Amino acid sequence: MTANWLRIGSMGLRECIEAVVAGSGWRERYGRLPVGRGLGLACGSYLCGAGLPIYWNHMPQSGVQLRIDRSGCVAVFCGAAEIGQGSDSVLAAIVAEVLGVELADLRLCVADTDLTPVDLGSYSSRVTLMAGNAAQQAADRAREVIAAAVGEQLEVPAGRLVFAERRVFDAADPDRGMDWVDACIAAEARHGTLGFVGSYTPPRSPGKYRGAGVGPSPAYSYSACVIETEVDPETGIYRPLHVWLAHDVGRSINPVLVLGQIEGGVYMGLGEAMMEEQAFRRLPPKRSRALVHKMPSFLEYKSPSAHDMPPVTSYIIENPDPEGPYGAKEVGQGPLLPVVPALANSIFDAVGARVDQVPIHPHMILAALRNGQRTGTARFGPAAFPDVDFGETMVVPTPAEGGDGKAITEYKQKLRGGMRGATGTMTTREEALESKKDLTTR
Numbered sequence: 001m002t003a004n005w006l007r008i009g010s011m012g013l014r015e016c017i018e019a020v021v022a023g024s025g026w027r028e029r030y031g032r033l034p035v036g037r038g039l040g041l042a043c044g045s046y047l048c049g050a051g052l053p054i055y056w057n058h059m060p061q062s063g064v065q066l067r068i069d070r071s072g073c074v075a076v077f078c079g080a081a082e083i084g085q086g087s088d089s090v091l092a093a094i095v096a097e098v099l100g101v102e103l104a105d106l107r108l109c110v111a112d113t114d115l116t117p118v119d120l121g122s123y124s125s126r127v128t129l130m131a132g133n134a135a136q137q138a139a140d141r142a143r144e145v146i147a148a149a150v151g152e153q154l155e156v157p158a159g160r161l162v163f164a165e166r167r168v169f170d171a172a173d174p175d176r177g178m179d180w181v182d183a184c185i186a187a188e189a190r191h192g193t194l195g196f197v198g199s200y201t202p203p204r205s206p207g208k209y210r211g212a213g214v215g216p217s218p219a220y221s222y223s224a225c226v227i228e229t230e231v232d233p234e235t236g237i238y239r240p241l242h243v244w245l246a247h248d249v250g251r252s253i254n255p256v257l258v259l260g261q262i263e264g265g266v267y268m269g270l271g272e273a274m275m276e277e278q279a280f281r282r283l284p285p286k287r288s289r290a291l292v293h294k295m296p297s298f299l300e301y302k303s304p305s306a307h308d309m310p311p312v313t314s315y316i317i318e319n320p321d322p323e324g325p326y327g328a329k330e331v332g333q334g335p336l337l338p339v340v341p342a343l344a345n346s347i348f349d350a351v352g353a354r355v356d357q358v359p360i361h362p363h364m365i366l367a368a369l370r371n372g373q374r375t376g377t378a379r380f381g382p383a384a385f386p387d388v389d390f391g392e393t394m395v396v397p398t399p400a401e402g403g404d405g406k407a408i409t410e411y412k413q414k415l416r417g418g419m420r421g422a423t424g425t426m427t428t429r430e431e432a433l434e435s436k437k438d439l440t441t442r
Helices: 013-024 087-099 129-154 180-191 254-275 341-350 360-373 409-417 427-440
Strands: 037-045 062-068 074-078 106-110 163-164 167-170 177-179 193-199 220-231 240-248 280-282 290-293 312-317
Touching: 013 037, 013 220, 013 240, 037 312, 037 341, 062 129, 074 087, 074 129, 087 106, 087 129, 129 163, 129 167, 129 177, 129 180, 129 193, 167 180, 177 180, 177 254, 220 254, 220 341, 240 254, 240 341, 254 280, 254 312, 254 341, 341 360
Parallel strands: 074 106, 240 312
Antiparallel strands: 037 220, 062 074, 062 193, 163 167, 167 177, 220 240, 280 290
8 A cells, every 4th residue: 555545456666677677788888888878767657547437436437248149159248449459359368268269259349339338438548457357257257157057967066167278178077078169058058048247346445535536546557668868969969779668567468469559658658758749829919818739730740750769679577466357457558658757867877968848859958968067957947846736735644654544634734733742842743643533532
């Protein structure tokens, strides 16, 4: 449990760091490259869908329906939208694994709101974990019904049956069993039409304070990235030479898709770090409040091309999470997170210039170097954090402090009013907590 009441089920961050450090030769090369060449390392963490749904209610966030007929065909109905990330193949693989069939035995119907159960959408890297859990639950229920029918016919305990290679057979005597189609026929004859449902609702957040709904997720993925960059100190022009990125995916259901998502994350991260910019200008007159985008098309708004991509070495780190289907976690957006700071760190290692904003343009590197010559601090970016009124401060004791996930409003007010002991000084935290107990009793 973290200090802000987020529950971590698994963390492969150490393995991610070790993979990219070893692959890049970090220990042997960091700080020893010639001027203009540098290595940067950064880490990131991402959620696997939000713990709270976009519609605040207690209904499932994902649902899956299965229909199995006497031909052995398994129809999978799910509202999750395939948008190129490979979620269809992941859902099919989960169902096929549970039932011991081939992908060719499955038929998918997805994202058709006339036919499929509700799914809240393909966003927030949630589909594999949430829709995958719903698919696994529906397939487990189908397996239980089919096993009962087959076990009755073979006179074998249902719990001893194995589903694999399009067969259902006795674990103690693999020759004793029947093929998948005959198993479906036996189940339909015994139980009638075969239809099964599964759904997934994330566990409730342990944090009970206002604002605790920001950040909770069923599971969290982790990434580490090392980038080698070449920088020209005379012009500020730079070029990433190689990217090493490791991602803790929990369990890789489709390794080819995972590698593709990691490389896609590197691509998006480099775009954010190097060229993609949301810049606006005011329409005339100058006092007008109307804003228009300064780069309204892909002719002006630049993103990396294939020629801009450096070689990428990807590492799949598996650290199964108890909340994911077969331990799987996200790989949709998490890999891009460490790319931006890793690039900034590599530029700093190459020429000693620290740029604190993105995209990092060559003129910013030159400005940082000039600032270093003038002031001794080679830095470019905002000078201070914006003055923001975040409202009244809440006091939420952490789990390590014995908190219960709730804010202590009265306690906070007394602290802000100045709880003072006999000596006239602020009381210790132990005394404050005792006062909190008194307030609770009253």
